[in-house]
Amino acid sequence: MISNLNEPDFIFLLKSGDTSAYQQLITVYKKTVYNTCLNLLQNSEDAEDICQEVFVTVFQSIHQFKGESKLTTWVYRIAVTKSLDYVRMKKRKKRFGFMRSIFSEESNEPIYDRPNFIHPGVLLENKERTEILFRAIDQLPENQKTAFVLNKLEQLSYVEVAEVMEVTVSSVESLLFRAKQNLKKILGDYYKENEK
Amino acid sequence: MNMESKEKWIEETIDIVDALSPVEVPEGMDAKILARFSMKRQRMIEMSAISKWSIAASILLLIGINSYSVLHYSSEKEIKTGESNLLYTEYFSYINQ
Numbered sequence: 590m591i592s593n594l595n596e597p598d599f600i601f602l603l604k605s606g607d608t609s610a611y612q613q614l615i616t617v618y619k620k621t622v623y624n625t626c627l628n629l630l631q632n633s634e635d636a637e638d639i640c641q642e643v644f645v646t647v648f649q650s651i652h653q654f655k656g657e658s659k660l661t662t663w664v665y666r667i668a669v670t671k672s673l674d675y676v677r678m679k680k681r682k683k684r685f686g687f688m689r690s691i692f693s694e695e696s697n698e699p700i701y702d703r704p705n706f707i708h709p710g711v712l713l714e715n716k717e718r719t720e721i722l723f724r725a726i727d728q729l730p731e732n733q734k735t736a737f738v739l740n741k742l743e744q745l746s747y748v749e750v751a752e753v754m755e756v757t758v759s760s761v762e763s764l765l766f767r768a769k770q771n772l773k774k775i776l777g778d779y780y781k782e783n784e785k
Numbered sequence: 786m787n788m789e790s791k792e793k794w795i796e797e798t799i800d801i802v803d804a805l806s807p808v809e810v811p812e813g814m815d816a817k818i819l820a821r822f823s824m825k826r827q828r829m830i831e832m833s834a835i836s837k838w839s840i841a842a843s844i845l846l847l848i849g850i851n852s853y854s855v856l857h858y859s860s861e862k863e864i865k866t867g868e869s870n871l872l873y874t875e876y877f878s879y880i881n882q
Contacts, residue, residue, distance in 0.1 A: 611822070615815050623810045637811055644818045645825055710806040718798050719805070741802045769799070776795045784791075 596660055603651045615644060618661075621743070622668045628738045629672035631706035631723055639675050643668045658752055665745075665753045669735055676731075725775040733768035736761055 594602070602610035622643050627636035646667050654663055706727075711719040726734060732754070739750045740761070747765075751758045 611819065612815065615818055619810045619814055619818075620807060623814070624807050627808060633811075637814070640810075640814065641818050641821050645822045648822050649825070708805055709808045711801070711804075715801050715804060719801050722798050722801055742805060772799055773795050776798055777791065780791050780794055 597656065600651070600654065600656065600660065603648075604654075611648060614647070618664050619644075621661075622664060625665065625668045625738070625743055626672050627708075628742045629669065629734070630675060631727060633709065635675060636672075639671050640668075643671050646671065662749070662752045665739070665743075666755075669739075669753060673731060673735070721776070721779060722772075725772050725779070728775055729768055729771055733764050733771065736764040737768040737772075740765055 599610060599613075603614065619640070623636060623640045626639045626643070627633065630636050630639060643664070647664060654660075658666075706720065706723045707716055708719050708723060726737060729737065735754060736750055739745045739753060740747070745753070747758050747761050751761045754761065756764075
């Protein structure tokens, strides 16, 4: 918990605009938020930018927080939403750039493509395989990717994932099962292609 | 045998997530967040001042347009009513004859 305050008192301080409460919130949650963003965005610079945006949104909309869920859940929810919005925006830009390159005569403009991501927290011997795994995670449908990242990388329980994603626990179980099946298929195809 | 090694490779690759350690946040993140927040808040204050004046100007403009059209319309109606009365008297003048 945040210093020796209980959560309602801390939220009250945040709502009243207490700067030291803001600072404390950043100290407590920055690692969680940054890692969630990093795992979903798979890019350190984007993760840093979105992490800042998440905290700004938290401060700006703390008045709307009704306390129906835990503060942690709410912060996670904002981090996930912001990251997924950013991914969608980048994909849209990429699609638009591709369309432009088809229709415009000057097709010299480079199309943005995400470079291969190597997780900074990986052991040296696993570097190559982590890159392959993250490429596979990136190919998963949005909700499967979110459930997988929150459960396997952020170590959240099924109940916590369900609260963040606002779905039932059985939905989370099903999402994780399908995510694993899809990952096995994607990795299997990769293995087959690179076997020879 | 080949199938076995493929399955093993897939399982091992997926299990890598268990060995990943959380990443440290880049330095100066706290200051960057607070600076971004105060910048946005400042912009919102400026925006609210601008929007306050815009709303006031819009209301004035709306009142102006409304009063002009009400005054203009009523004087125009008066003329028209006068014209129609004249026409009416002229047309039915034979009755009085």
